[in-house]
Amino acid sequence: MNKQYDYLIVGAGLYGAVFARELTKAGKTCLVIDKRDHIAGNIYTHEMEGIQVHQYGAHIFHTNNKEVWDYLNQFAVFNRYTNSPIANYKGEIYNMPFNMNTFNKMWGVITPAEAAAKIEEQRKANYTENPRNLEEQAINLVGVDIYEKLIKGYTEKQWGRPCTELPAFIIKRLPVRLTYDNNYFNALYQGIPVGGYTAMVAKMLEGVEVRLGQDYLADKASWDALADKVVYTGPIDAYFAYKLGVLEYRSVRFETEVLNETNYQGNAVVNYTDAKTPYTRVIEHKHFEFGTQEKTVISREYSAEWKLGDEPYYPVNDEKNSALYAKYKELAAGEENVIFGGRLGEYQYYDMDKVVEVALNRVCAELA
Numbered sequence: 001m002n003k004q005y006d007y008l009i010v011g012a013g014l015y016g017a018v019f020a021r022e023l024t025k026a027g028k029t030c031l032v033i034d035k036r037d038h039i040a041g042n043i044y045t046h047e048m049e050g051i052q053v054h055q056y057g058a059h060i061f062h063t064n065n066k067e068v069w070d071y072l073n074q075f076a077v078f079n080r081y082t083n084s085p086i087a088n089y090k091g092e093i094y095n096m097p098f099n100m101n102t103f104n105k106m107w108g109v110i111t112p113a114e115a116a117a118k119i120e121e122q123r124k125a126n127y128t129e130n131p132r133n134l135e136e137q138a139i140n141l142v143g144v145d146i147y148e149k150l151i152k153g154y155t156e157k158q159w160g161r162p163c164t165e166l167p168a169f170i171i172k173r174l175p176v177r178l179t180y181d182n183n184y185f186n187a188l189y190q191g192i193p194v195g196g197y198t199a200m201v202a203k204m205l206e207g208v209e210v211r212l213g214q215d216y217l218a219d220k221a222s223w224d225a226l227a228d229k230v231v232y233t234g235p236i237d238a239y240f241a242y243k244l245g246v247l248e249y250r251s252v253r254f255e256t257e258v259l260n261e262t263n264y265q266g267n268a269v270v271n272y273t274d275a276k277t278p279y280t281r282v283i284e285h286k287h288f289e290f291g292t293q294e295k296t297v298i299s300r301e302y303s304a305e306w307k308l309g310d311e312p313y314y315p316v317n318d319e320k321n322s323a324l325y326a327k328y329k330e331l332a333a334g335e336e337n338v339i340f341g342g343r344l345g346e347y348q349y350y351d352m353d354k355v356v357e358v359a360l361n362r363v364c365a366e367l368a
Contacts, residue, residue: 006228008224010216010232011041011232012032015233022360031210032209035216042056043056052285053297054299055254058269060083061078062187062190064188065357067357067360075203076199079192079193079290083184085281087270087272087273098142099180100112102150119176122139126143134170137169137171153274158303160250233343236332239338239340244327249312249314251305252302252303254299254301257298258296258297261296280302283301
């Protein structure tokens, strides 16, 4: 029986949009479906009070990959936004990542040599030969002061457990910069699409049939019958009906509100690094696009335990989950006409540029 489409693409996020664009350009017929009522996946933005709101958390595009940068610039004009978050520790404000502004505020040091000496002094005072947990590892890297004020509370809220119970490998390194530069990313290209990410993804999907509010796994056989091949970007364990077990994630909950003031916090991203403040950070969306609107929109971000049915955000890539994913990956290799990709399909926390890079490479291999 002739199929209606060459490819069924499950998921209208960035990975699926790249696939749809490139396959369509190559003359293939595609149908894109998504369980949600909107395109763009977790980079979805929508307008409130004339402000582009990042519904699923702040997404700041950054890359050193010129090919990826040039590719996305076909679909959007990027502004000059530079990620320069700040940390609020009990009312004390520190620059992130840890740099000379941070060290000057914390210790009064002025030169890089003074800062380096202070960090080394703090590291040596509490050094652990073989760190058994995240706390010992972090102190080994940056000392007690930075750990206590800028890492401990935030990390414990993020993971929902004490740092002494978290494995050391979570923090392999910490960015310490001995310059007065508040740019969080060392990336050649950085910015946010003018008009938001949804408009960018919509342009990528121009000329492609898209159906929203469609649950692929609820009627898998019918959907599969429509196309020769499937590009699946949903959770890999869900595809196999969790028959080997459930992969774990951390989730996030957002409280978004419109405020009748022009400027709430003076910065797009403020991390709250004390343990007492229940949320991990506050996003003020207008600052992503240098907005001058009369009102502002903020989102408080709460890290949350994840359970099946919740929105999965951050894969828990510990030993147990990595071993389980490896088993699912073996099963996936046996699905001859299915391509598994993206953050959920590959159980990886991908930055946006990496999603585009991996998708471009995979679709090129598919068309070769």
